[in-house]
Amino acid sequence: MSKVRELHDKAMELAQLALVARYSGELERATTLARQAYEFESQAAELIPYGEASEPTRSILYRSAASLAYQCHELGLAQQLIAKGLSGYPPPAIEQELKNLLTQISFERHLQNQDLALSQSDVQLSMYGKAVGAGIVLYSEFTKRVNNFFSLAGKTVQRKLGRDFQSAGQVARMYKSFVPALAAPALGSFIVILKLAQPQDPRQLTFLVDMEQLIDEIMTGIELVNNSDDEGLRKLIRDETYYYHFVSLTREMAPDGDRINSVGFTTKSRAINLTRFYNDIPLIAQPKDLPNQELPIATIAGKLDYAIARKKSTIGITTEENQHYSVSVHEGLEDLVRSYFGQWVEIVGPSKGTLVYLRDIRLLDRDE
Amino acid sequence: MNSRADPTLVLESLSDQAYPVTPSASGFYKEQCMVCFHKNGHRSGVALKVIHQGTCSTFQVYWTGDVTERMLLSAYVDHNKLVDFGACAIALLLIPKLTGYKVIQQSAIGTTIDYYLAPQDQNDDLIFNHAARLEVSGILKESETNTVEARVKRKLGRLKESRLPAYIIVVEFSQPWSEMVEK
Numbered sequence: 114m115s116k117v118r119e120l121h122d123k124a125m126e127l128a129q130l131a132l133v134a135r136y137s138g139e140l141e142r143a144t145t146l147a148r149q150a151y152e153f154e155s156q157a158a159e160l161i162p163y164g165e166a167s168e169p170t171r172s173i174l175y176r177s178a179a180s181l182a183y184q185c186h187e188l189g190l191a192q193q194l195i196a197k198g199l200s201g202y203p204p205p206a207i208e209q210e211l212k213n214l215l216t217q218i219s220f221e222r223h224l225q226n227q228d229l230a231l232s233q234s235d236v237q238l239s240m241y242g243k244a245v246g247a248g249i250v251l252y253s254e255f256t257k258r259v260n261n262f263f264s265l266a267g268k269t270v271q272r273k274l275g276r277d278f279q280s281a282g283q284v285a286r287m288y289k290s291f292v293p294a295l296a297a298p299a300l301g302s303f304i305v306i307l308k309l310a311q312p313q314d315p316r317q318l319t320f321l322v323d324m325e326q327l328i329d330e331i332m333t334g335i336e337l338v339n340n341s342d343d344e345g346l347r348k349l350i351r352d353e354t355y356y357y358h359f360v361s362l363t364r365e366m367a368p369d370g371d372r373i374n375s376v377g378f379t380t381k382s383r384a385i386n387l388t389r390f391y392n393d394i395p396l397i398a399q400p401k402d403l404p405n406q407e408l409p410i411a412t413i414a415g416k417l418d419y420a421i422a423r424k425k426s427t428i429g430i431t432t433e434e435n436q437h438y439s440v441s442v443h444e445g446l447e448d449l450v451r452s453y454f455g456q457w458v459e460i461v462g463p464s465k466g467t468l469v470y471l472r473d474i475r476l477l478d479r480d481e
Numbered sequence: 482m483n484s485r486a487d488p489t490l491v492l493e494s495l496s497d498q499a500y501p502v503t504p505s506a507s508g509f510y511k512e513q514c515m516v517c518f519h520k521n522g523h524r525s526g527v528a529l530k531v532i533h534q535g536t537c538s539t540f541q542v543y544w545t546g547d548v549t550e551r552m553l554l555s556a557y558v559d560h561n562k563l564v565d566f567g568a569c570a571i572a573l574l575l576i577p578k579l580t581g582y583k584v585i586q587q588s589a590i591g592t593t594i595d596y597y598l599a600p601q602d603q604n605d606d607l608i609f610n611h612a613a614r615l616e617v618s619g620i621l622k623e624s625e626t627n628t629v630e631a632r633v634k635r636k637l638g639r640l641k642e643s644r645l646p647a648y649i650i651v652v653e654f655s656q657p658w659s660e661m662v663e664k
Contacts, residue, residue, distance in 0.1 A: 117606040122501060125587045125594075129506035132594060136509065136563070154589070161606060169645065170609040173597075177588035184592055206643035214591065395624065410625050461625050473626050 117157045121174065124154035128181060135184075144185045151181035155194060165202045172203035176211050188218050216241050216374060221386065234291070234324035236332075237379040238262065239304040244372035254373055257452070261362040262307055262331075263293040264448050268358050269331055278354035280447045291324065328380055335378060338363045339389045357397060357445030363387075364394040365449060396473045397443055403463060403470050411464035413438050414477060417454050430460055430469075441470045450474065490529070490574040492544040499573035499585050506594075510570035511544060512552050517567035517621055517654040519548040529571065530658040533579055540578075542571070562593065568619030568652035569596075571659060575650065576615065579661060586612055598648065614647040616640065622655040629653050629660050640664055 127150035135143035158174035161167050175198030182191035195215045203211060219241075238258060244251040270290045271279065291309035309324055330349070337346040338360060350356040368374050369391045376387040415432035428450060430438045440460055442450050453474060462472035492514055495507035502510075518527055529540045573596070577583050582598035586608055589595075597612035616636045620627055632651045640647050647664040 115606045118608060121608065125501065125589075126503055128587070128589045128594060129503045132592075133505050133509045135592065136566075150589070167607060168610075170607040173588050173609045176590065180589035180591055184589070204642075204644045206640065206645070209642070210590065217591070392626070395626070412625070 408463035
């Protein structure tokens with residue numbers, strides 16, 4: 114057996130053990146095994162001569178070694194191995210995977226940065242992906258996440274204060290425990306600090322909730338959505354309407370895997386990398402007021418329209434052919450739907466005549 | 482399917498069928514696969530339809546043992562990845578039955594492992610130079626917005642620039658059925 118194969122096989126045996134350990138919750142053991150695997154795999158990669166004829170084996174081995182270094186938290190080493198892989202002649206697909214891994218690692222290094230001067234009511238929002246450049250981001254990708262985060266924070270305040278879910282109308286002053294603010298983006302990426310600033314008006318301090326606790330609860334919820342821990346999230350947010358609201362807005366902030374690959378949230382005490390893709394987060398399992406009968410599933414593309422709204426929980430959609438449909442919206446999803454008003458969307462759900470019970474909604478044209 | 486191919490997939494045989502998947506990894510994949518079937522109310526012996534090159538074949542999937550509470554709890558750690566691991570068990574058993582490939586090559590990618598199919602047990606150092614890529618994905622239960630067809634399409638899109646030949650296998654656990662596409 115060739116030396117490369119011998120080293121690679123040992124690495125993969127250990128990598129498999131690391132994988133099993135990680136998913137069995139033995140994180141320390143997983144890290145140790147990944148470190149051992151990385152040592153064998155990087156040796157295997159070093160034995161492959163530089164040159165076009167060595168591809169794709171050379172770049173695949175470097176990608177593998179870098180992945181193992183990443184798994185054992187050797188982020189600097191992982192970056193060096195990626196650079197070696199990219200310095201050869203990687204085929205386009207492997208080159209892209211090496212670059213994706215590099216992006217992921219750079220992102221985690223940002224999240225690990227302990228020099229951040231975050232206060233207890235700050236959340237650092239970072240985004241990586243094709244829609245993000247050095248200090249620049251597509252406006253829609255940015256505003257969508259910022260608006261949804263503040264909306265989540267506002268509803269979390271109301272829930273913590275025991276208020277019933279308010280789907281429309283002016284929010285009473287006593288529930289406005291913070292003023293949304295932004296700190297200037299940092300250079301070199303697109304990172305901003307979202308501030309839940311204290312209101313100036315002392316009358317509002319009566320019902321002030323603990324901002325640190327509030328942010329921590331939002332972070333826990335986002336982490337649960339990211340881990341697909343539906344049961345955990347339902348335990349955290351027992352009220353169904355608040356639960357749907359939380360899922361719908363976290364889903365809106367999630368990466369799409371194309372324009373945005375990762376969305377990071379960092380506070381003074383913890384960091385969460387929201388990596389679950391938008392498409393993988395189901396919006397709603399059982400639409401509201403669904404009649405007790407088997408209904409066909411309709412997919413309607415059209416423009417969301419206020420004008421034909423009939424009642425509070427029903428909105429209108431008009432197709433290109435000028436066909437009008439009513440859409441029944443589950444309580445808690447109003448903020449999500451509201452953010453799409455006037456835009457072209459695709460709506461999916463059981464339908465009866467021209468009434469569709471909203472199960473999913475997607476923006477059709479995101480190019481702005 | 483090769484007409485003489487055995488139409489059974491035995492989860493316990495994974496480490497024998499898919500060298501060099503170790504017993505510990507194959508045991509792990511087997512457990513995730515069992516959980517995926519269990520969550521859809523299926524038991525050992527469940528029929529799995531496989532669509533490949535325009536033909537539909539049926540395989541019986543067998544395993545021993547029951548799904549335990551520990552297995553179910555572990556499925557909460559990362560639901561999406563675990564369904565993919567369950568699909569891996571099926572894919573790695575289907576490959577030798579539906580293709581001429583017998584040897585699996587692995588490499589680490591991110592926090593998981595990806596698979597390549599080697600035409601023969603090569604002895605030279607360039608172990609991936611003649612390999613085909615294997616892309617696997619799992620769906621616990623299809624929905625209007627999460628379909629096998631869409632997953633295959635997405636995988637094909639991602640492999641658009643890949644010069645290596647590739648096999649895509651998407652496994653759906655509720656019906657259950659699987660589609661295998663060659664690129």
